[in-house]
Amino acid sequence: MNTDLFLQRHGLDGNPFRGEEARQDAVFDRIDTGFRHPEFSKILGDLAHPASAVVFGERGSGKTALRMQFEAVLAASNHDDGGSRTLVVAHDEFNPMLAAIRKQMDGGDDDAVLQSVSVSDHLDAILAKSVPLIVDVIIGDQGADESVLGSKVTARRTMRRASRDDRNDLLRLQMLYDRSSSSVIAGDRAKRLRRALRLRGRSRVGLASAVTAAMLVLATAWSVVVLLGRVPDDWIGWAPAGLFLFSALIAAGAGVRSAHRLRRAAADAHRRLRPLDRGASGFIASLRQASPAGLGDAIPPATPAGEEWRIARMEDFVRILDLLGVQGIVVLVDRVDEPVMVRGDPGRMKSLVWPLLRNKILQMPGVGLKFLLPLELREFLNRESSDFFRQARLDKQNLVEKLTWSGATLFDLCNARIRACAAVEASPNLMDLFHEDVDRREVVDALDQMQQPRDAFKFLYGLVQEHCSNLVEADEDAGIARPTLDLVRKRHVERREEVLRGLRAG
Numbered sequence: 001m002n003t004d005l006f007l008q009r010h011g012l013d014g015n016p017f018r019g020e021e022a023r024q025d026a027v028f029d030r031i032d033t034g035f036r037h038p039e040f041s042k043i044l045g046d047l048a049h050p051a052s053a054v055v056f057g058e059r060g061s062g063k064t065a066l067r068m069q070f071e072a073v074l075a076a077s078n079h080d081d082g083g084s085r086t087l088v089v090a091h092d093e094f095n096p097m098l099a100a101i102r103k104q105m106d107g108g109d110d111d112a113v114l115q116s117v118s119v120s121d122h123l124d125a126i127l128a129k130s131v132p133l134i135v136d137v138i139i140g141d142q143g144a145d146e147s148v149l150g151s152k153v154t155a156r157r158t159m160r161r162a163s164r165d166d167r168n169d170l171l172r173l174q175m176l177y178d179r180s181s182s183s184v185i186a187g188d189r190a191k192r193l194r195r196a197l198r199l200r201g202r203s204r205v206g207l208a209s210a211v212t213a214a215m216l217v218l219a220t221a222w223s224v225v226v227l228l229g230r231v232p233d234d235w236i237g238w239a240p241a242g243l244f245l246f247s248a249l250i251a252a253g254a255g256v257r258s259a260h261r262l263r264r265a266a267a268d269a270h271r272r273l274r275p276l277d278r279g280a281s282g283f284i285a286s287l288r289q290a291s292p293a294g295l296g297d298a299i300p301p302a303t304p305a306g307e308e309w310r311i312a313r314m315e316d317f318v319r320i321l322d323l324l325g326v327q328g329i330v331v332l333v334d335r336v337d338e339p340v341m342v343r344g345d346p347g348r349m350k351s352l353v354w355p356l357l358r359n360k361i362l363q364m365p366g367v368g369l370k371f372l373l374p375l376e377l378r379e380f381l382n383r384e385s386s387d388f389f390r391q392a393r394l395d396k397q398n399l400v401e402k403l404t405w406s407g408a409t410l411f412d413l414c415n416a417r418i419r420a421c422a423a424v425e426a427s428p429n430l431m432d433l434f435h436e437d438v439d440r441r442e443v444v445d446a447l448d449q450m451q452q453p454r455d456a457f458k459f460l461y462g463l464v465q466e467h468c469s470n471l472v473e474a475d476e477d478a479g480i481a482r483p484t485l486d487l488v489r490k491r492h493v494e495r496r497e498e499v500l501r502g503l504r505a506g
Helices: 003-009 040-044 063-079 095-104 110-116 119-138 152-161 164-177 183-196 204-227 235-272 280-287 305-323 346-356 376-382 386-392 407-420 440-450 453-469 482-500
Strands: 053-057 086-091 328-333 367-374
Touching: 003 453, 040 053, 040 063, 053 063, 053 376, 063 086, 063 328, 063 367, 086 119, 095 110, 095 119, 110 346, 119 152, 119 164, 119 183, 119 305, 119 346, 152 164, 152 183, 152 305, 164 183, 164 280, 164 305, 183 280, 204 235, 235 280, 305 328, 346 367, 346 376, 367 376, 407 440, 407 453, 440 453, 440 482, 453 482
Parallel strands: 053 367, 086 328, 328 367
Antiparallel strands: none
8 A cells, every 4th residue: 555545544645754853844833832841931031031941852752843943933933023032043054164174274173173162262252243233234224134133213213312432432433343345335234333333433444544645635735836936935935845744654554554553454354253254354444444453452462362252242243232122142052973973983073062061151141052962972071071060051052951851742743733734634653554453552661762852753754654564545543552552663763772782764
């Protein structure tokens, strides 16, 4: 019997157990939004007060599904007039960050690059993904996301009413962390933001160039007047021309000095903001909009003070979000096993993630870092020193040591998927697929042995396949019998054990 025919006879218009990856699973989007993992509320936390959470889970335990549900809940709250608004940022694409760091290091092997990753690098990467979202709204860029930060007009009016310190903080964040595909675009966005915020300060380079040119023009014009005999051709007559030339030299010197200072600041920014892979010319174009007095504070200091500086910038960013009516930022840290340099190696994953596991970072007000980590990293965590645990204080971080699923929870999940695939006017459930002599407890026990959604779906998919392979279409189908259940259960338990021992791919 064809499996599709079997499922149709039980009121289903699709196979609820075919999907194994949440992002490519059409059924996942149709499941009732009320069905959540039992730990969902703990990990998500209070939307009005974003908090961090650290979750470890096997491949197939539902980490990706959990993340997608987070995003859906946060998006719904952002669109709800009475809901909390939270900026959601995905910190899950590490290849560009690691490639930029390697470039700054002039090469180096994968281990050396990963071991050099610091908390400053992570915060730089997070701010580089977050700051442009605010800048887009304030300068009225096309494609700006107004669902979280409010309308462009309202956001701009709000920031114009903010204190000068807050406006300068936003400009400083923009000059360093805004997107910039070229120096022209970088300078233009910085200029547009400065004007939108009604800030006057900017580099003296342009002013010095203008004064130098003006003085040279005046000196030339006065020389022409002297040569035409309109004034005496003596030292008194030439004195104004000399004064203009002297002023031009002073202005030119000031311009050269300001330009040198600007280039040095841009070079420092390029060197210290390693993950951004932004040329020094792009920083020059942005930093021109800084006031001369504020140029020194506009770039991060060298290590170790650079870490505290970045934490302060994250606090500035959260404060600006609060001015715009946004409760905070949620950062989704995921896919740490996928970067090319990591290649699924647990030791390299540890080098990449561990810098962020510090209480000072995890407890920043208004910042919630949600770590969705492979279970292999938990073994490294268990071997850490007491000093590490004192710094991380994971007891305060909503720690989930293993994302587990009971047989009963998996049974409910499978029922939710079956309802999502139900044909019109049909109300099927999982037990409808089984023979009447199969007890629900037996099915729950079998699912309990699978331990996680992906294995549960594989088990039920294989169960339907095995059952249908022994039937012809003309047979009267009484449902999946107990011997078939026992046979397929044994097969999948053995498969799971081999996967855990590393003897097969999964």
